[in-house]
Amino acid sequence: MTMAKRLTIREVAAAAGVSTQTVSRVINNHPDVAPETFARVQAVIEKTGYEPNMLARGLTQGRSHVLGVVVYGLDYFGPSRVVAAIERQAAEMGYGISLNLILGTESDGVGQMLSNLRSRQVDGIIWAIPEVGDNRAWMRTHGRDLPVPVMLVGGMAGVACLPCIGIDNAAIGRLATEHLLAGGARHVGIVTGPRTWWEAEQRLQGWRETIAAAGHTVDESLIIEGDWTVDSGEQALYRMIEAHPEIDAVFASNDQMALGAIYGAHKTGRRVPEDLSVVGVDNIAEASHFWPPLTTVHQPLAEIGVMAVQVIDQMIMETPPLRRSQEVQPEVRLLEPELVVRDSSRSVRRSSIVE
Amino acid sequence: MTMAKRLTIREVAAAAGVSTQTVSRVINNHPDVAPETFARVQAVIEKTGYEPNMLARGLTQGRSHVLGVVVYGLDYFGPSRVVAAIERQAAEMGYGISLNLILGTESDGVGQMLSNLRSRQVDGIIWAIPEVGDNRAWMRTHGRDLPVPVMLVGGMAGVACLPCIGIDNAAIGRLATEHLLAGGARHVGIVTGPRTWWEAEQRLQGWRETIAAAGHTVDESLIIEGDWTVDSGEQALYRMIEAHPEIDAVFASNDQMALGAIYGAHKTGRRVPEDLSVVGVDNIAEASHFWPPLTTVHQPLAEIGVMAVQVIDQMIMETPPLRRSQEVQPEVRLLEPELVVRDSSRSVRRSSIVE
DNA sequence: CTGAAAGCGCTTACAG
DNA sequence: CTGAAAGCGCTTACAG
Numbered sequence: 100m101t102m103a104k105r106l107t108i109r110e111v112a113a114a115a116g117v118s119t120q121t122v123s124r125v126i127n128n129h130p131d132v133a134p135e136t137f138a139r140v141q142a143v144i145e146k147t148g149y150e151p152n153m154l155a156r157g158l159t160q161g162r163s164h165v166l167g168v169v170v171y172g173l174d175y176f177g178p179s180r181v182v183a184a185i186e187r188q189a190a191e192m193g194y195g196i197s198l199n200l201i202l203g204t205e206s207d208g209v210g211q212m213l214s215n216l217r218s219r220q221v222d223g224i225i226w227a228i229p230e231v232g233d234n235r236a237w238m239r240t241h242g243r244d245l246p247v248p249v250m251l252v253g254g255m256a257g258v259a260c261l262p263c264i265g266i267d268n269a270a271i272g273r274l275a276t277e278h279l280l281a282g283g284a285r286h287v288g289i290v291t292g293p294r295t296w297w298e299a300e301q302r303l304q305g306w307r308e309t310i311a312a313a314g315h316t317v318d319e320s321l322i323i324e325g326d327w328t329v330d331s332g333e334q335a336l337y338r339m340i341e342a343h344p345e346i347d348a349v350f351a352s353n354d355q356m357a358l359g360a361i362y363g364a365h366k367t368g369r370r371v372p373e374d375l376s377v378v379g380v381d382n383i384a385e386a387s388h389f390w391p392p393l394t395t396v397h398q399p400l401a402e403i404g405v406m407a408v409q410v411i412d413q414m415i416m417e418t419p420p421l422r423r424s425q426e427v428q429p430e431v432r433l434l435e436p437e438l439v440v441r442d443s444s445r446s447v448r449r450s451s452i453v454e
Numbered sequence: 455m456t457m458a459k460r461l462t463i464r465e466v467a468a469a470a471g472v473s474t475q476t477v478s479r480v481i482n483n484h485p486d487v488a489p490e491t492f493a494r495v496q497a498v499i500e501k502t503g504y505e506p507n508m509l510a511r512g513l514t515q516g517r518s519h520v521l522g523v524v525v526y527g528l529d530y531f532g533p534s535r536v537v538a539a540i541e542r543q544a545a546e547m548g549y550g551i552s553l554n555l556i557l558g559t560e561s562d563g564v565g566q567m568l569s570n571l572r573s574r575q576v577d578g579i580i581w582a583i584p585e586v587g588d589n590r591a592w593m594r595t596h597g598r599d600l601p602v603p604v605m606l607v608g609g610m611a612g613v614a615c616l617p618c619i620g621i622d623n624a625a626i627g628r629l630a631t632e633h634l635l636a637g638g639a640r641h642v643g644i645v646t647g648p649r650t651w652w653e654a655e656q657r658l659q660g661w662r663e664t665i666a667a668a669g670h671t672v673d674e675s676l677i678i679e680g681d682w683t684v685d686s687g688e689q690a691l692y693r694m695i696e697a698h699p700e701i702d703a704v705f706a707s708n709d710q711m712a713l714g715a716i717y718g719a720h721k722t723g724r725r726v727p728e729d730l731s732v733v734g735v736d737n738i739a740e741a742s743h744f745w746p747p748l749t750t751v752h753q754p755l756a757e758i759g760v761m762a763v764q765v766i767d768q769m770i771m772e773t774p775p776l777r778r779s780q781e782v783q784p785e786v787r788l789l790e791p792e793l794v795v796r797d798s799s800r801s802v803r804r805s806s807i808v809e
Numbered sequence: 810c811t812g813a814a815a816g817c818g819c820t821t822a823c824a825g
Numbered sequence: 826c827t828g829a830a831a832g833c834g835c836t837t838a839c840a841g
Contacts, residue, residue, distance in 0.1 A: 105572070105601060107834055118812045123836060131810055153573045154512040155834035158817045163509060165552075165574075173538045183528045186555045195574060197520075198553040200541045217460070218508045219520075219550060246460060329743040355739060362743040383740075384710060388684040388717040390745045462818055473828045478820060486826055510818035513833045 106149045115143040126151055157220060165195040166411065167221035167247075169212060171228045173200055175327075176354075176381050177400055181227055181252060184404025192412055197221055201228060209237070213245065223248040223411040226261075230254035230297035248414035252407045254297050262414070262429040264406050266398045268298050271436045272305020274396055275350045275378040278438055280313050282445035284348030284376055288321040290335040290360060292352045302352045302380070321346075325356045332359025333366075340367060347375060348444070354379035354386050354395055361389060361443060376444040380436075392441035399434045406432070461504045470498040481506055512575060520550040521766065522576035522602075524567060526583045528555055530682075531709075531736050532755055536582055536607060539759025547767055552576055556583060564592070568600065578603040578766040581616075585609035585652035603769035607762045609652050617769070617784040619761050621753045623653050626791045627660020629751055630705045630733040633793055635668050637800035639703030639731055643676040645690040645715060647707045657707045657735070676701075680711045687714025688721075695722060702730060703799070709734035709741050709750055716744060716798065731799040735791075747796035754789045761787070 108126075112119040117140060124132050125140040132140075143149070157163040166189050172178045186196050197219060199212050216224060226249055228234065234254070238261070251263035272289075279287050289306045292299030303322065310317050320342050325331035332351055336359065339346055351357035357379030361371050369375045371391055379386065379395040386393040410430070440446060463481075467474045472495060479487050480495040487495075498504070512518040521544050527533045541551050552574060554567050571579055581604055583589065589609070593616070606618035627644075634642050644661045647654030658677065665672050675697050680686035687706055691714065694701055706712035712734025716726050724730045726746055734741065734750040741748040765785070795801060 108836095109834080119835080120812055120837095121810090124811090127836085133810055136810080150569055150573045152513070152575060152834050154509050154518060154575050155817090156836075157509040158507070158513055158819085158834080159836040161817075168553075173534055173541075179528055179534045182553075183555060186528075186553055187557070190554070195570065196553040198523075198537075198541055198551040199545070200538060202542070214505055215550065218505045220507060220509050329740055333743065358740055358743050362745060365745055385684055385713055385738075385740055388688065388713050390717060390720055464818080474819080475821095475828055476826090479827090482820085488826055491826080507818050510833090511820075513818080513835085514820040516833075 105152070106147055108149075108151065111140070111143050111147065111149045114147070115140045161220070162222045162415075163195075163220040164193060165197050165219065165221050166408070167197045167199060167216040167219070167224040169199045169201060169209075169216075169224065169226050169228060171201045176383050177253070177398070178227060180400035181404045181407075184401040185225060185227075185408055188405045188408040192408060194222070194408070194412075210241075213241075217246060221247060222415045223250065225250050225252055225407050225411060227252040227407075228254060231293075232295045235297075248411055250407050250411040250414070252403060260429055262410060263431045264403055264410065265433055266400075266403070266436055267433040268301030269305040269308070270433075271380055271396045271398070272302040272307075272350070273309045274305075274436060274438045275302075275380070276306045276309035278394070278440070278446075279348040279350060279376050279378060279444060280309065282348070282372075282376055284445070285315075286321070286343060286346045287348040287350060288323065288339045288343065288346050290323050290325045290332055290339075290349060290351045290356050292325060292327050292356075294324050299352055306350055318343075325352065325359075327353055327355060329355045329359040329362070332356030333363040334359070336360040336363035337367070349375065349377050351377060351379050354381040354383045354393060357393055357395065357443070358385075358389055361391075361393070371443050372445045378444050382439050386439075387441065389443065391443045394441045394444040395439050397437045397439050399437075402434060460507070461502055463504075463506065466495070466498050466502065466504050469502065470495045516575070517577045517770075518550075518575040519548060520552050520574065520576050521763070522552045522554060522571040522574070522579040524554045524556060524564075524571075524579065524581050524583060526556045531738050532608070532753070533582060535755035536759045536762075539756040540580060540582075540763055543760045543763040547763060549577070549763070549767075565596075568596075572601060576602060577770045578605065580605050580607055580762050580766060582607040582762075583609060586648075587650045590652070603766055605762050605766040605769070607758060615784055617765060618786045619758055619765065620788055621755075621758070621791055622788040623656030624660040624663070625788075626735055626751050626753070627657040627662075627705070628664050629660075629791060629793045630657075630735070631661045631664035633749070633795070633801075634703040634705060634731050634733060634799060635664065637703070637727075637731055639800070640670075641676070641698060641701045642703040642705060643678065643694045643698065643701050645678050645680045645687055645694075645704060645706045645711045647680060647682050647711075649679050654707055661705055673698075680707065680714075682708055682710060684710045684714040684717070687711030688718040689714070691715040691718035692722070704730060704732050706732060706734045709736040709738045709748060712748055712750065712798070713740075713744055716746075716748070726798050727800045733799050737794050741794075742796065744798065746798045749796045749799040750794050752792045752794050754792075757789060 108119045108122050112122045170178050189196050249261050251261050253265045291303045307317050323335040323338050325335045349360050351360050357377050360377050364371050364375050379393050382395045382397040386395050463474045463477050467477045477495055525533050544551050604616050606616050608620045646658045662672050678690040678693050680690045704715050706715050712732050715732050719726050719730050734748050737750045737752040741750050
């Protein structure tokens with residue numbers, strides 16, 4: 100049985116005493132088959148364990164029932180959650196996933212990757228790469244040449260006239276900063292992600308808006324750039340303290356940098372949250388057990404993955420493809436983040452008790 | 455240009471004034487083509503941007519150049535690292551990846567998944583599912599029926615007569631426990647993973663051996679079962695303290711539970727490492743900035759992913775497939791873990807200074 | 810409701 | 826070194 104030659108539709112047809120055509124109708128659930136015939140063919144299929152060859156099916160149908168997923172940083176929290184959700188939803192809808200990882204955030208090797216995806220005749224491409232540097236320009240140039248529907252996830256909202264789903268990153272910055280101000284903070288610093296990242300800039304933008312809206316002046320020296328790593332969060336805190344000893348709150352643009360900031364606070368003898376409030380972003384599994392437990396901003400990543408698949412499926416099904424012309428702005432959907440309050444930040448009630 | 459019909463080999467042939475056959479030779483780098491002809495065809499291909507249809511190629515060759523990867527828990531540290539490494543190595547070697555996620559660890563839905571994989575004519579399957587409960591029996595029963603090479607990753611070493619690559623989990627337990635004892639610990643508890651997991655049992659086994667080898671008696675009540683989550687680590691610590699107030703070291707079977715144990719130590723007023731040494735497993739990105747920084751055991755996960763692809767490629771290339779008969783025990787390779795010493799555990803020198 | 814024919818885009822022997 | 830023919834395993838119109 101091992102390595103056995105696989106059955107073909109022809110053999111099933113012969114065994115059932117019908118044409119291959121009829122077997123095809125049965126396995127595709129076509130309506131026009133006599134119930135009795137259907138049952139007979141079905142019986143043979145079940146007995147023999149016949150499985151249609153998707154390569155052959157793909158060749159005739161001109162589609163592979165596979166979605167190409169291009170991702171950066173599968174090791175990280177966000178991407179891995181999104182990909183997991185995409186896979187589950189895709190499986191649910193009958194798609195396979197062709198996983199393609201990108202190492203750097205530059206557009207090197209992307210041409211090769213897209214070429215592979217086209218070769219494999221994927222039905223659509225989900226592009227889960229953050230907008231970094233010249234990415235946007237690249238997508239704008241090449242995005243429309245792709246012979247299949249493309250869906251942008253996470254970054255590049257409104258870019259290149261392609262549909263997109265992501266998180267409102269400015270809202271993340273606002274949520275975190277408003278919370279810190281509401282807790283009584285007067286000097287709120289921010290540790291950003293790499294400034295070349297669109298997400299990082301948007302979170303910073305939210306911080307700016309909120310600081311300004313509260314009537315404070317936006318001091319540029321309160322902005323320190325990190326690189327998403329724990330260590331960069333720690334170093335950022337030291338620089339911040341040096342420039343602004345009066346600092347009493349930090350918004351770190353992800354949980355790892357928030358952890359670094361908390362660590363730095365411990366090292367320099369600052370109590371969190373009494374001396375320094377800290378808020379992160381992501382709500383990683385560990386966040387609830389940091390010391391102190393981390394206040395952070397949750398992003399609905401699984402929802403994004405699910406929706407991405409639903410939207411692209413819809414695009415695939417639109418035959419003939421509606422002209423996704425420049426005039427019609429494609430849908431851009433941004434989901435709202437959610438604040439998760441824990442002990443690393445002073446809350447209104449708490450601070451009044453403490454003081 | 456958008457949604458343009460794709461070129462076929464026939465059109466390239468016509469443009470180059472040769473037969474499709476010759477174009478096929480060129481794109482497959484066959485030797486027997488006149489240099490001049492080769493160049494002419496190549497020029498047409500480059501000018502037109504022709505890309506061969508892998509579905510058609512797969513149909514004729516009987517292989518898809520795709521590897522099926524079945525994974526549990528992509529959200530987690532281990533699996534995401536391994537998958538990332540697999541994808542990179544596979545791309546390097548010309549394979550695409552069909553990603554298939556499993557939700558639970560039971561064998562539900564696995565049949566369906568394998569059926570899909572067969573349908574898609576994958577060249578081989580990399581099975582990165584931990585050995586849990588009846589998994590092993592299931593694999594033993596069905597593993598050999600698969601019509602393609604299968605490679606086990608991470609779990610089920612030596613199971614089902616299939617080749618396997620993983621980590622020596624008993625060595626992880628030994629490494630951690632020896633380190634704790636060397637640091638002067640006299641009462642070393644262990645927080646295990648779920649006892650249905652083979653990995654968890656192996657790490658426990660390493661702990662047992664080491665405790666016994668050091669001349670201590672193995673007290674079963676020092677063994678507390680966790681479920682890999684931070685919270686379970688915290689709860690486990692409380693139970694351990696209750697049963698054994700004299701406890702002075704804990705080996706947590708992953709970093710998250712180690713974090714939970716540290717958290718619980720703080721809560722109960724114990725200093726780490728002075729009162730309680732803690733060691734974890736994984737060396738997640740955050741571990742270096744826990745408070746205190748976590749001593750942990752690193753697993754060479756990327757290496758595992760790379761090797762898995764190399765081995766399965768070799769199996770695929772073996773044509774005709776050597777009889778992988780029951781008599782020949784297939785290769786099982788276990789890589790060695792590595793201890794990463796930080797501040798959460800007393801080291802020999804340190805403890806002598808402290809005391 | 811069912812089947813014979815043609816074709817999807819390649820590659821594999823087989824001639825020359 | 827090159828090409829005409831057949832075929833991979835399906836599905837798509839088209840008859841009946």
